[in-house]
Amino acid sequence: MEPTNLAKISDVRILSRMARSIADEIRNPLTGIAGTVSLLKESLGEKSSLDKLRIIDECIVRIDSFIEDLYLLSRPVKPCFIQVDLGLFVEQVTEYFLKNSGREYQVLLEDTNLSVSADIVLLQQAITNILKNAVDATGKNGMITISIGKEISTEANREVASIKIQDNGKGINARTLERLFTPFYSTKHQGRGLGLVIALNYINIHNGDIKIESKKSQGTVVSIELPLDE
Numbered sequence: 001m002e003p004t005n006l007a008k009i010s011d012v013r014i015l016s017r018m019a020r021s022i023a024d025e026i027r028n029p030l031t032g033i034a035g036t037v038s039l040l041k042e043s044l045g046e047k048s049s050l051d052k053l054r055i056i057d058e059c060i061v062r063i064d065s066f067i068e069d070l071y072l073l074s075r076p077v078k079p080c081f082i083q084v085d086l087g088l089f090v091e092q093v094t095e096y097f098l099k100n101s102g103r104e105y106q107v108l109l110e111d112t113n114l115s116v117s118a119d120i121v122l123l124q125q126a127i128t129n130i131l132k133n134a135v136d137a138t139g140k141n142g143m144i145t146i147s148i149g150k151e152i153s154t155e156a157n158r159e160v161a162s163i164k165i166q167d168n169g170k171g172i173n174a175r176t177l178e179r180l181f182t183p184f185y186s187t188k189h190q191g192r193g194l195g196l197v198i199a200l201n202y203i204n205i206h207n208g209d210i211k212i213e214s215k216k217s218q219g220t221v222v223s224i225e226l227p228l229d230e
Contacts, residue, residue, distance in 0.1 A: 022070055023067045023070035023071050026063065026066075026067055026070075027064075027067050030060060030063055030064065030067070033056075033060060034057075034060050034064075037053055037056050037057060037060070040053055041053055066194075069194040069195070069198065070194070072125070072194075072198050077122065077201075077202075077205060079119035079122060079205055079206075080119050081117045081118060081119055082117070082118065082119075082120065083115055083116075083117060083229060084115070084116055084117070084118045084120060084123070085114070085115060086114040086115065086116050086118075086148055086161050086163070086226070087109045087111070087112060087114055087148045089118075089120065089123070089124075090107065090127065090146060090148050090163055091107050091109070093124050093127050093128065093131075094107055094127075094131065094146050097128055097131050097132075098131060098135070098144065101135050102140055103134075103135055103138055103140075103142045103143070103144055104141070104142070104143045104144070105143070105144040105145070105146065106143075106144075106145050106146070107146045107147075107148070108145065108146070108147040108148070109148050109149075110147060110148060110149030110150075111148070111149045111150050114148060114149070114150070114161050114228070115228070115229040116161050116206075116226045116227065116228060116229055117206075117227075117229055118206060118226070119202075119205070119206070122202040122205060122206070123202065123203075123206065125198065125199070125202060126198070126199040126200075126202040126203050126224070127163065127165075127199075127224070129195040129196065129198060129199040130165050130195075130196070130199055130210075130222050130224070131144070131165060132195060133195060133196070133222070134165055134166075134167040134169070134220070134222075136188060137167050137169030137170065137219075137220060138167050138168060138169045139169075142167060142168060142169060143167070143168045144165065144166070144167050145164075145165075145166045145167075146163065146164070146165050146166075147162075147163070147164040147166070148161075148162070148163055148164075149161075149162055150162060150228070151225075153209075153225050155209065158227075159228060160208075160225045160226060160227060160228060161225070161226045161227070161228050162223055162224070162225055162226075163223070163224040163226075164221055164222070164223050164224075165221070165222045165223075165224075166219060166220070166221045166222075167219050167220055168219045169219055169220060170216070170217060171214050171215050171216045171217050171218045171219055171220055172212075172214040172215075172216070172220055173215075173216045177212060177214055180196055180212060181196055181197060181200055182197075183197050196210075203224055203225075203226070206226055206227070207226075207227050208224060208225050208226040208227065209224075209225045210222065210223065210224055210225075211223045211225070
């Protein structure tokens with residue numbers, strides 16, 4: 001698979017302001033709708049009516065989740081960097097997220113002494129967003145492999161820490177691959193198109209990068225590159 005350098009967000013600040021404005025406009029009326037639905041549940045006893053209200057409830061939850069992503073994108077970030085054992089950290093994040101996913105997975109630690117400076121909240125969110133995509137891309141018998149090691153970055157021309165998240169899903173065609181970091185672009189039925197945008201933003205804050213390699217029917221590899229501690 002040929003690596004593809006995807007387009008980066010040109011002005012995160014403008015996008016963040018837009019996201020905040022959209023989130024505020026949606027959340028305010030949504031709060032009123034949620035409150036009204038709650039009151040109706042208490043006053044209505046018919047099963048058919050309650051079933052309809054549950055459908056509305058599910059829609060509210062999906063919209064609220066989208067709003068949370070908008071707030072993640074718009075919130076000013078003040079990173080707090082600490083020294084992190086990358087292998088141990090990725091193992092813990094992977095175990096927490098994938099243990100109940102119904103997918104097989106393995107973590108391959110190719111280097112036992114990888115130290116990076118990271119904001120653990122931001123890095124965990126970035127990794128989790130990518131793992132979620134891998135879960136969505138694979139079936140119930142899917143396999144996800146996470147490899148942690150070192151490699152030479154062709155762009156930075158230096159050795160970097162690398163986290164590779166590989167799935168055996170259906171893969172991505174070249175046209176879609178070029179648009180993956182476009183805000184609000186998604187190929188999923190209920191996708192929001194913000195998970196990778198947020199992940200890239202958080203990895204950029206670490207002076208790192210994300211690369212994606214994929215071909216239709218051949219799975220996908222997402223590589224996170226981070227500077228090594230001196």
